[in-house]
Amino acid sequence: MSEFPDPFREHRQKSGVLVCPFQGEPVPMILGYNELRRAAKDWQTFSNNAPFRVPIPSEESVRTVRQLPIETDPPEHTNYRAVTEPFFKRPLLPDVIERVRNLVGRMVERTLDRDQIEVLSEFSLPLQAKALTILLNVPESEADIWVEWGVRVFDVGDPHADGKNLDRYLTQRLDAAAAEPGADFFSYLTQAEFRGRRLTREEQMGFANLAFAGGRHTVIHTVSTIIDYFAGHPDALSFLRADARRIVPAVEEFVRIASPLTHIGRVCHKGAQALGEQVPPGGRVALCWASANRDENIFEDPDTVKLDRMPNPHVGFGSGHHSCMGAAHARLLLRSLLSALCEKVDRIERIDAQPHIEKEAAYTRITGFDRLVARFIRL
Amino acid sequence: MASITFITPSGATRTVERKDGSLMEAAVQNGVEGIDADCGGVCSCATCHIHVEPEWVDRVGPPGSAERALLELQDVTNERSRLACQVRINDALDGLVVRVAAR
Numbered sequence: 001m002s003e004f005p006d007p008f009r010e011h012r013q014k015s016g017v018l019v020c021p022f023q024g025e026p027v028p029m030i031l032g033y034n035e036l037r038r039a040a041k042d043w044q045t046f047s048n049n050a051p052f053r054v055p056i057p058s059e060e061s062v063r064t065v066r067q068l069p070i071e072t073d074p075p076e077h078t079n080y081r082a083v084t085e086p087f088f089k090r091p092l093l094p095d096v097i098e099r100v101r102n103l104v105g106r107m108v109e110r111t112l113d114r115d116q117i118e119v120l121s122e123f124s125l126p127l128q129a130k131a132l133t134i135l136l137n138v139p140e141s142e143a144d145i146w147v148e149w150g151v152r153v154f155d156v157g158d159p160h161a162d163g164k165n166l167d168r169y170l171t172q173r174l175d176a177a178a179a180e181p182g183a184d185f186f187s188y189l190t191q192a193e194f195r196g197r198r199l200t201r202e203e204q205m206g207f208a209n210l211a212f213a214g215g216r217h218t219v220i221h222t223v224s225t226i227i228d229y230f231a232g233h234p235d236a237l238s239f240l241r242a243d244a245r246r247i248v249p250a251v252e253e254f255v256r257i258a259s260p261l262t263h264i265g266r267v268c269h270k271g272a273q274a275l276g277e278q279v280p281p282g283g284r285v286a287l288c289w290a291s292a293n294r295d296e297n298i299f300e301d302p303d304t305v306k307l308d309r310m311p312n313p314h315v316g317f318g319s320g321h322h323s324c325m326g327a328a329h330a331r332l333l334l335r336s337l338l339s340a341l342c343e344k345v346d347r348i349e350r351i352d353a354q355p356h357i358e359k360e361a362a363y364t365r366i367t368g369f370d371r372l373v374a375r376f377i378r379l
Numbered sequence: 380m381a382s383i384t385f386i387t388p389s390g391a392t393r394t395v396e397r398k399d400g401s402l403m404e405a406a407v408q409n410g411v412e413g414i415d416a417d418c419g420g421v422c423s424c425a426t427c428h429i430h431v432e433p434e435w436v437d438r439v440g441p442p443g444s445a446e447r448a449l450l451e452l453q454d455v456t457n458e459r460s461r462l463a464c465q466v467r468i469n470d471a472l473d474g475l476v477v478r479v480a481a482r
Contacts, residue, residue, distance in 0.1 A: 089415075248418075248421070252421045252423055298448075310421050311422030313446075317424070
């Protein structure tokens, strides 16, 4: 069996669709690459204009605000996205790049001073949180608060992750920013304009909610997957070290193979046909990124990690007008991680690993780790 | 050495000299507006979309299959569209003029 099993292959090859029940609702998952990209573009049929229902399972129980800009359709979406897009392009600025590189270097250095670490709690989670402080331009100490929330800020079905912590925190920070605006993300939201007016508090909460929920477990699982991959493939680090230009394609390949967000929903307000499956009005389909990223018609030897894969038209950051706004930040973080590992680490030894398993009615998929103990050996 | 001219969506013109690499790298290293190149050149993000000026289309050549699939779903694609990351610079492209696609 592949090191990175693909639970969708059989259905993708047979019909291109897998109907999976979520919370009692049968949802056709679109599995093929080309069909998925076409559906992602066709917002008139497959809509995002549905608060709480774009994620599957739905999130009515864990949040009170509509996430922005993702839970809207064009042309409203286009205007909403334009509000925060400049902030999410900050990772292209030289001083932001330098700060993220510096952070990752410090974190890797710290692992080398230890005999062993639990990667998830002592590396991936704090790294994601601290890097987010740089993106949002807030003090690094804020990460201590965020780390307490765990891998997911909210999780449908987990009574300990009901999203109230996040709501309280965001309300507090937006209040403070409104009273005394600075150069941080919260202040930006309180000052930003949408169609000639200031954002309402509910809209500010919607943007902020997504900024915290969207790039959290996805980044954390990808970082852990990368660490584990190097533990299992000692030659991979030397391969990257031999030519630093390999780091950029390697990051894209890790995002493709990890596909940390398995799927996302779209609502068919008027009903639709999806690869022979009838979706009733108000029903949903899922765009299955994880399956499209293994489509054998697009990717040669799709279950194998090829660090220099090129071209690599993966959809790990989504596709179309809703493609991940945090992608530039995630890429900066992951490229910095590979650079720091190449520069400082000779090899990584896996001591104990417990994969994170996403178990749904119609498929089971590994998306990262619940626990990963490893030793980092200095170069 | 090839001299490449980029015309940005706002109408600014930027000419750069380069002997190899991709059109995307040439644009990014010279801060050409509108070429974000998020994915770093692996043909995944389509944020380096350009339109080749008509007289250069034959010399630049057509997109490959992965590139074509990405371009087909962009709003402003036309028969002269390419992704700058997939166009290699060589002497035959000296004088090339491309327009950065508006997004």
